[in-house]
Amino acid sequence: MEKVERLNREMAYTGTVLKVYRDTVRVSNGNQAVWDYIHHDGAAAVIPVREDGKILMVRQYRNALDRFTLELPAGKVDSPDEPKMECAKRELEEETGYRSDHLELLITVDTTVAFCDEQIEIYIARDLTLSEQKLDEDEEIDVAAYSLQELLDMTFRQEIKDSKTVAGILAYQALLQRKE
Helix, strand or coil, X not given: CCCCEEEEEEEEEECCCEEEEEEEEECCCCCEEEEEEEEECCEEEXXXXXXXXXXXXXXXXXXXXXXXXXXXXXXXXXXXXXXXXXXXXXXHHHHHCEECCEEEEEEEEECCCCCECCEEEEEEEECCEECCCCCCCCCCCEEEEECHHHHHHHHHCCCCCCHHHHHHHHHHHHHHHHHC
């Protein structure tokens, strides 16, 4: 496959979470195309595993879908140079009210490769200690614990469809199976 050459990039929109660009490119057959490109600084998600093996999940409203979703605790980095593990620790406490100093990187996910560069690192958090939720002003989050099997069942019934959550649950299951 030959190289794709970017001829021009112009800013189309700057928002609070992302930047949208319009790229003009020359594809390998010589034709030009205009592609949308969304830049996102990145994020981290956490699989918080309690001592009993249950996983803490958050239920929150998602405006883009106009519904509530069940997800892994997650959030965007505060700055492009913030280590994603620090972001994961912060989001764990903010969203669930639990802390952990024992995080292990499980998987990194490029969420929407066709038009966005968002990358989410998904961590496993163990040895949870109770703290308190520190929600943003616009957040209302319910926290509940589920077994891995319950989460797998909800995923395959398509009750959980969030990409980072699906990837995290399946990767965690695979990790546990490899350890058996």
